[in-house]
Amino acid sequence: MARGRKVNSNGERSKQLLLEKAIELFAANGYHQTKISDIVKAASLTQPTFYLYFESKDSLFNSLNAEFNEKLMTIFDTDVEGNVSLSDLQKKLENVFTFFAQNPLLTKVGFFEAMDASVVKAELAQQLQNSIIGVQGIEHSKIVAEALVGAVERLTLTCLLTGEFTPKEVTETLMSIYFSAAQQTA
Known part of the structure; x- marks a missing residue:
């Protein structure tokens, strides 16, 4: 049986929330002034959750x-x-x-x-x-x-x-x- 989260689960919502908050923060503060901790705090999530979906801040930014x-x-x-x-x-x-x-x-x-x-x-x-x-x-x-x-x-x-x-x-x-x-x- 496949492991991982189901589509449309809270995980998919968490990933989308991380993307949305990252866009807001990158647009407002720039890439270099935005930290992963800022993104997860704005999304009310944890850093381990961030790393479930993105390898790094670079990978998130490159994805956007x-x-x-x-x-x-x-x-x-x-x-x-x-x-x-x-x-x-x-x-x-x-x-x-x-x-x-x-x-x-x-x-x-x-x-x-x-x-x-x-x-x-x-x-x-x-x-x-x-x-x-x-x-x-x-x-x-x-x-x-x-x-x-x-x-x-x-x-x-x-x-x-x-x-x-x-x-x-x-x-x-x-x-x-x-x-x-x-x-x-x-």
Whole structure:
């Protein structure tokens, strides 16, 4: 007979609680200032319980980052070779901002705090570049994609996560700034 906890048992809830509290603490205090003892205290659990699910703070943090990256990149999974319209690109950008707005703490961890956040941003730039390449009338797709990632990063912090603007408003503004000439010829 298999050993361990049953699915949907208190163990599964404990693991989820540890993940939730870790996201909150990493987002608020950063990776280096957050200790395992802080996470288990916030979750009202014990350190042995923590080690049932995670090898270390690193493994927990890496798990959260992998989850963030996977969810972010699924936004681009529907790319098709060939012509991409500006409305396709706009929808992808809006989906990125919507994902960030719906997951503000995970976004702070995965997009800003993670040790490999630069890798995530490089992947995002590559995905945007791949989408931009297919849009007629846009040159220098690499430069545009890299500039967009910089704008996405800054606007996420200053406008989106503060609640000042919606994902749709941020997206429409970016599209008008970066693609106004292409929109006029489309």
